Amino acid sequence: MAPSSVIVTSRFHESITRHALRSYLSEFISTFFYVFLVVGSGMSSRKLMPDASLNPTSLVVVAIASAFALSCVLYIAWDISGGHVNPAVTFAMAVGGHVSVPTAIFYWVAQLIASVMACLVLRVIVVGMHVPTYTIAEEMTGFGASVLEGILTFVLVFTVYAARDPRRGPMSPNGILLVGFVAGAGVLAAGPFSGGSMNPACAFGSATIAGSFRNQAVYWVGPLIGATIAGLLYDNVLFSSFPTELSEGIGV
Amino acid sequence: MAPSSVIVTSRFHESITRHALRSYLSEFISTFFYVFLVVGSGMSSRKLMPDASLNPTSLVVVAIASAFALSCVLYIAWDISGGHVNPAVTFAMAVGGHVSVPTAIFYWVAQLIASVMACLVLRVIVVGMHVPTYTIAEEMTGFGASVLEGILTFVLVFTVYAARDPRRGPMSPNGILLVGFVAGAGVLAAGPFSGGSMNPACAFGSATIAGSFRNQAVYWVGPLIGATIAGLLYDNVLFSSFPTELSEGIGV
């Protein structure tokens, strides 16, 4: 019977194999481009309209960029690293036992470094503009904003779980698109209230480069809790013993 | 020969098995998020532009949110509850015999509670903003608005039936996306005239929290009739005895 320290060491070794290293690189690339495109589109609409935070067109710009970018980066990372691209997804999967804790930690590191790098590159090449950070509307409480981000992250992570579920039927290939789409809808719904981050890495990177960690907790606590509840609910209640007969018995 | 009361009891029992309960939970989750994202995006664009009901950009915001959200929530509910997420769909399926009446009633209850809950949560976390309700343009009659909502619900439900049809060919996986897309197009076409609800649950939830049931009948009568006609036409005329040879005989 192996002592637990051996198990820990073995799990750590698993986390630094060649395959695992490729996974971290994959998470790095995908998170880098997701943050680059989302934060870049925010800067882009701010450049065109300096009071952009007051205009619904900017909301459309960032929402479409988020939707399109997320679908794409999930696609390129899907078969290598599992396509997390979001510390909240990784957290939920670690809690649910789908990835080991050391792997989750390496994923987080890759995601956070990628996000900081993306914002840094934007800051350097777009001379004279600040990287925008996620902010909360004046009338919102920090708790309300956290609940809002948590609810949106719930549906995002629930969709990720559905997209990875091999028991899904012929609609399965759309999973990747729909995770992106629901992120876009989330930005449209939450944009002027809490920003619609749904991704702690995104909020962390822009805050690091902008040098302002105000309300940072909002973008971590809500999403991590929302993601974990979504994962546990999916695994243990809705799809615990999913019988294929059911789907044929109900509906057309 | 079983007396009808036995059949009724047995059908009722079927409606409270573990699988059935999971279906109601699934309808609850999907309807909650659909209403949350659609009504939230309406509040979001209203926040950015207080006279938002007069601006086409708000229309784009709500239409994209509706399309993206509906596709996603159908996807996560598709294999569990059949992905109704709409009392009009459930009504048409009950009339067409695809779901039993007790099941349909439980679906309605789940959908309506979910919608009220979604609007309530939005009302609570977004302090100081009212939940917007669906309204009819001044020059429209209630009858005209009901016909408009009915026509749009017709094409929505027709697409749902097509998406669930196992006889569809290789284009089948797109069904879920297209139900969302046609909902988005419906919002774009009907937005300033009747709101483009196409979903009685959506109209009911926002009216309940806003405390105004003015014109509520418009958002029930039209959609329920439109959905039922779509379902009956699909089952009995267009696809009653669909021969696979036909699709090869016409077209490229």
Next chain:
Amino acid sequence: MAPSSVIVTSRFHESITRHALRSYLSEFISTFFYVFLVVGSGMSSRKLMPDASLNPTSLVVVAIASAFALSCVLYIAWDISGGHVNPAVTFAMAVGGHVSVPTAIFYWVAQLIASVMACLVLRVIVVGMHVPTYTIAEEMTGFGASVLEGILTFVLVFTVYAARDPRRGPMSPNGILLVGFVAGAGVLAAGPFSGGSMNPACAFGSATIAGSFRNQAVYWVGPLIGATIAGLLYDNVLFSSFPTELSEGIGV
């Protein structure tokens, strides 16, 4: 040896079988909803902004409505009538021998009646608004507008042919979406110049209800020629003897 009158009679009989009648109904339904959603979204944005023809947001509204609506109505008609929903597509397929001339004529009749009906219903239920017609920018010539509509119809029909081609590989299911997408892109590119109809039925219906057939020829000549060239080029040059080895030899 059958005299040609017998062949004609037999072809005519083929055109009125039960399956054929279902095809016409399918074309009617799909064209009705396509025109309803596209023209409706034009009225919708005009309602919100009376000088809508001068605003790029209206362009986005109509373009997204066109894209989403076309994908959806093609999907519901695809396996029944072949999903033409456009007299230009039917014309090209008749020239290319994919549908018989009597069938093509019945398709045209169904499409044109559907378009007129859709505009009539919009005119009746939206009290006090005129149905917008397709117009040509002042500085454009009729010939230039016709060429523009023809070029856009070319790529639309070429995509329809690709989507129906059974030799396409795993990307095939996206065909329906992409026909809608390219229609949306066409509206974005041609909107303020010629309207971006790409569908004679759409232009005919709105002109009939508005009572103005000015420049109607532009929306027929260009699209019919563009569609025919696209069909002939696809059948005879690009995919005449498509060898599957080729696709593996080039590219990744």
Next chain:
Amino acid sequence: MAPSSVIVTSRFHESITRHALRSYLSEFISTFFYVFLVVGSGMSSRKLMPDASLNPTSLVVVAIASAFALSCVLYIAWDISGGHVNPAVTFAMAVGGHVSVPTAIFYWVAQLIASVMACLVLRVIVVGMHVPTYTIAEEMTGFGASVLEGILTFVLVFTVYAARDPRRGPMSPNGILLVGFVAGAGVLAAGPFSGGSMNPACAFGSATIAGSFRNQAVYWVGPLIGATIAGLLYDNVLFSSFPTELSEGIGV
């Protein structure tokens, strides 16, 4: 042992077979329509709003047109020419050995002629409007703009490689859509800074017709380098010896 001149001749002969000629025609058609729709939508939004370069709605117009058009033209060229439609993609594939150098040269010629033709047709039929060229924001350096275009081309080409990879799982059919989507997100992120070309052919064609090659190098150097790095990284690091077990071992 064949002298190298024989190999060159044989490779050249391969480049002018009937299949190869069809590939060039396919690249020509797809590039023509991509440039036509993207540059056309830029002219369209400029027509509606003469100071369009200052408005985020124009950004949405061009981004959606780019996304929808690129997905569509890749689809129609995918099985014939491999769906490059972009000199940067062709360059990366030539460097990676996926296409021979003579073929790559013919592809470039087809792509560049197509782009010039598309801009010429637009210039002729839209009387009195200039073809817009890609420009760099005042505060940006040429180097910064080139890096920005290179980064966006990297993710575009990486997605193209992923979409062509036969080892991809059930999500594979979405590849074509996602290449278009990421191009749209790129326009949203880079529009007001460097234009978001990500395609040297697009920049070359509009510059040729507008008669201004200012900053043209920016739209060649960055994309060619970004595309090449993406291709090499994909082939040699991330997917060099992709084991199918991995994708099952990580994630849900």
